[in-house]
Amino acid sequence: MSLLQVNKLSKTYPNLGGPPVQAVSEVSLHVDEGEVLGVVGESGCGKSTLGRSLLRLIEPSSGEVIFAGKSLTRLSQTEMKAVRRDMQVIFQDPFGSLNPRHTVGYIIGEPLIVHRRGNKAERRRRVEELLGIVGLPQDAADRYPHEFSGGQRQRIAIARALALDPKLLIADEAVSALDVSIQSQIINLIADLQKRLSLAIIFISHDLSVIRHVSDRIAVMYLGRIVEVGPAEEIMQAPKHPYTQALLSAVPRPGVARTERIKLAGELPDPTDPPSGCAFHTRCPKVMDVCRLERPDLVQRQIDGHPTPGEAACHLYPA
Amino acid sequence: MSQQPLLDIEDLKITVGGNAVIEDVSLGIAPGEMVGLVGESGCGKSVTALSIMRLLAEPPMRVAGGRILFENEDVLEYSERALEKLRGDRISMIFQEPMTSLNPVFTIGEQIAETLLLHREISSSAAEARAVELLERVGIPGPSAALRRYPHQLSGGQRQRVMIAMALACEPKLLIADEPTTALDVTVQAQILDLIDDLRRETGMAVLLITHDLGVVSQYCDRVAVMYGGRIVETASAEDLFGHPRHRYTEALLRTIPASNPPGTDLPAIPGAVPPPGRRPSGCAFHPRCHAVVEECPRLVPDLVGGTHRARCWNPVA
Numbered sequence: 001m002s003l004l005q006v007n008k009l010s011k012t013y014p015n016l017g018g019p020p021v022q023a024v025s026e027v028s029l030h031v032d033e034g035e036v037l038g039v040v041g042e043s044g045c046g047k048s049t050l051g052r053s054l055l056r057l058i059e060p061s062s063g064e065v066i067f068a069g070k071s072l073t074r075l076s077q078t079e080m081k082a083v084r085r086d087m088q089v090i091f092q093d094p095f096g097s098l099n100p101r102h103t104v105g106y107i108i109g110e111p112l113i114v115h116r117r118g119n120k121a122e123r124r125r126r127v128e129e130l131l132g133i134v135g136l137p138q139d140a141a142d143r144y145p146h147e148f149s150g151g152q153r154q155r156i157a158i159a160r161a162l163a164l165d166p167k168l169l170i171a172d173e174a175v176s177a178l179d180v181s182i183q184s185q186i187i188n189l190i191a192d193l194q195k196r197l198s199l200a201i202i203f204i205s206h207d208l209s210v211i212r213h214v215s216d217r218i219a220v221m222y223l224g225r226i227v228e229v230g231p232a233e234e235i236m237q238a239p240k241h242p243y244t245q246a247l248l249s250a251v252p253r254p255g256v257a258r259t260e261r262i263k264l265a266g267e268l269p270d271p272t273d274p275p276s277g278c279a280f281h282t283r284c285p286k287v288m289d290v291c292r293l294e295r296p297d298l299v300q301r302q303i304d305g306h307p308t309p310g311e312a313a314c315h316l317y318p319a
Numbered sequence: 320m321s322q323q324p325l326l327d328i329e330d331l332k333i334t335v336g337g338n339a340v341i342e343d344v345s346l347g348i349a350p351g352e353m354v355g356l357v358g359e360s361g362c363g364k365s366v367t368a369l370s371i372m373r374l375l376a377e378p379p380m381r382v383a384g385g386r387i388l389f390e391n392e393d394v395l396e397y398s399e400r401a402l403e404k405l406r407g408d409r410i411s412m413i414f415q416e417p418m419t420s421l422n423p424v425f426t427i428g429e430q431i432a433e434t435l436l437l438h439r440e441i442s443s444s445a446a447e448a449r450a451v452e453l454l455e456r457v458g459i460p461g462p463s464a465a466l467r468r469y470p471h472q473l474s475g476g477q478r479q480r481v482m483i484a485m486a487l488a489c490e491p492k493l494l495i496a497d498e499p500t501t502a503l504d505v506t507v508q509a510q511i512l513d514l515i516d517d518l519r520r521e522t523g524m525a526v527l528l529i530t531h532d533l534g535v536v537s538q539y540c541d542r543v544a545v546m547y548g549g550r551i552v553e554t555a556s557a558e559d560l561f562g563h564p565r566h567r568y569t570e571a572l573l574r575t576i577p578a579s580n581p582p583g584t585d586l587p588a589i590p591g592a593v594p595p596p597g598r599r600p601s602g603c604a605f606h607p608r609c610h611a612v613v614e615e616c617p618r619l620v621p622d623l624v625g626g627t628h629r630a631r632c633w634n635p636v637a
Contacts, residue, residue, distance in 0.1 A: 042505065042507075043504055149592045179359035179360055179593060180359060180531065180533070180572055180575065181359060181571070181575060181588070181592075181593065181608075182359075182592060182593075184575040184576070185589075185590075187586055188585055191583070191585070192585075206504065209577040210577050212577065212582050213580065213586070214582075214583075215582075232582060233582065236582075246506060247506065250505045250508070251534065251578075252509075252532065252534030252535050252537065252538045252539075253534045253537070253578045254533045254536075254537040254561045254573060254576070254578070254579075255537060255561045256538075257538075258539075261509065263513075264506045264509075265510075267474050267475075267477075267507055268474075268504070
C-alpha cells in the first residue's frame with residue numbers, strides 16, 4: 001500500500017470579478033514509503049499549490065488525500081496537527097521560513113514543544129543530534145538565523161523538519177535559491193537522509209536536472225495537471241509527452257550543443273481561461289485536431305517502438 | 320581577439336570601506352562578440368557590469384584603480400553629462416527582474432519613446448513608429464496595441480522582450496545583460512536567449528552576459544570569464560573552458576552540477592561557502608575549498624597566465 005495516495009485533487013482560487021483560477025485540476029498520484037517522487041513544471045503549473053494542498057496548508061477544493069491509510073480531507077484541525085508530525089515541509093527561502101528572533105536551537109526544537117515530546121534536557125539532546133545529522137556545529141544552537149549563510153539556513157530548516165521523525169517530506173524548491181556549489185551539498189544531504197531514514201520525499205522543482213538526480217519517479221505538470229508520470233530514467237531517456245520533450249531539450253547543459261532543440265512558442269496560458277481540450281495544444285509542435293476538442297486522460301498508453309507502455313496524457317498515443 | 324576591442328577593462332579595482340569588492344579585473348570584448356561572465360553570488364560579476372555604465376552606488380563603492388576603455392575612451396573620466404549620452408545609447412543594460420526596471424505608471428510605448436527622444440532628434444510620431452518596429456522585432460504580438468499597455472498587463476517573458484526593445488532602441492554597440500533570464504521559465508529562457516543571440520548577429524552589437532548558469536554560457540557565448548572572490552580566475556573560449564577547465568574552481572563547479580553526474584550518485588560537492596568581500600582568504604581566495612592546494616595557494620595571489628586560455632591557479636588542471 002502506498003504511504004500517500006492522492007485522488008482527483010483540485011484547487012480553485014476565487015478571482016475577483018473574473019472566472020476562478022484552476023490552480024490544480026484532478027491530480028491523482030501516489031508515493032510509496034521511502035520513495036522520492038519528483039514533481040517538475042514551470043511557474044504557474046500548480047506544483048506548489050499541490051504540495052501545500054497535500055498538507056492542507058491550502059484547503060483543496062475537491063478530491064481526496066489518503067496518508068498512511070487515513071483520509072485527511074475531513075479531519076479537524078486538531079486531528080490534522082497529529083498527522084502533520086509525519087508530513088513535514090521545507091520551502092525555497094530559508095530566510096523567510098526561519099523566525100529571526102529565535103535561536104537556531106529553539107527553531108529546531110520547537111516542533112518537539114508543540115507536540116509535547118520529552119522534557120527540556122531530552123529536547124536539548126535531540127536538537128544536538130539533529131544538528132549533527134544535518135552537518136551543523138553544536139554551537140549553532142545558541143546562534144540566530146541571520147548569522148548563517150543560505151546553505152546553512154537550509155540545513156536548519158531540514159533539521160527542524162526532521163525533528164519529529166516524519167515519514168514524508170515535501171521539499172518545495174528547496175535548493176533553487178542556492179548557489180551552484182552549495183546546491184550540491186544540500187542535494188547530497190537530502191539524498192543521504194532519505195536513504196538513512198527511509199524517508200518518502202515529494203521533491204518539487206522547476207529544475208529538471210535536479211529532479212532527475214534525486215527522484216525515483218517523476219511527474220510532469222502543465223497548467224494544473226499531470227501530463228506525464230513514470231520512472232525517472234524512462235522519462236529522461238524517452239519522454240512521451242511533447243511538453244516533457246520540449247522541457248528536456250530547453251535545459252541548457254554545459255558541453256551539450258544547442259542543435260535540434262524543440263522550440264516552444266508563447267508562454268503558459270492564462271489559468272483563468274485554460275485552452276480547450278489539451279491545455280498544451282496552443283504551444284504543441286505536434287498538435288492535431290482532436291487535441292483542441294478533447295482532453296486526453298492520463299492513462300497507460302502504448303508508445304511506438306517502446307517495449308512497455310507509459311503513463312501520459314497525450315492523443316499521439318493510443319490508450 | 321584579433322580585432323581592436325570595443326570594451327577593454329584594465330586592472331579594475333572597486334572597494335567598499337577599504338575592502339576590495341573586485342580587483343585585478345581585466346576583460347576585453349570585441350565588436351559582435353558574446354562574452355559570458357559567470358560566478359556565484361558575491362563573486363563580483365554584477366559590480367563589474369555596473370561599473371562599465373558607472374551605475375555603482377558611489378559612495379559607498381569607490382573605483383580605486385584601473386581603466387574602463389570603451390571605444391578607446393576611459394569612461395571613468397567621463398563627466399556626468401557624457402555618461403548620460405553613453406547610457407542607453409552606445410551601451411544598454413537589461414536586468415533580471417523586468418518588472419522593477421519598467422516604470423509601472425507609463426505605457427510601454429512611452430517608455431521606449433523616452434529613450435529615443437532623449438538620445439535622438441526625432442519627432443514623437445517617428446519615435447512611436449520606431450517603437451512599433453522594435454516591439455515587432457522582439458516578438459511582441461500586436462505591437463501597435465502593445466504600445467498602449469502597462470507593464471503589469473504583460474507576462475514575465477513579454478516584459479523582458481520589452482526591456483530588450485528599449486535597450487535596442489538606439490542600436491547600442493554593447494548590451495550588458497545581467498541575469499536576463501534567471502526569473503524566467505526554462506522554455507521562455509530559451510526564447511529570450513535566442514532573441515538576444517539573433518539580434519547581435521543581425522546588428523553586430525557585442526553582448527556581455529552575466530549569469531550563474533554554466534549551461535547558458537556554454538550554449539550562447541563565444542568566450543567566458545569565471546569570477547571567484549572578486550577576481551577573474553579563468554578566461555577562455557567557451558569550448559576550451561568547458562572542454563578543458565584549468566582553474567580548480569571551474570573544474571569543481573563543472574563536476575558538481577547534477578547534469579554532470581549519474582542520477583542518484585553522490586555529487587562531488589565543493590566544501591564550505593563563497594566568502595563575502597572583507598572576509599576573503601589570503602592568497603588564492605578559493606584555497607580553503609580546493610582539493611588540490613599547494614604550498615603557494617594560501618600565501619600568494621596567482622597571476623592570470625596563459626595565451627588565449629588563461630587561469631589564475633598555482634596548481635592548474637593538467
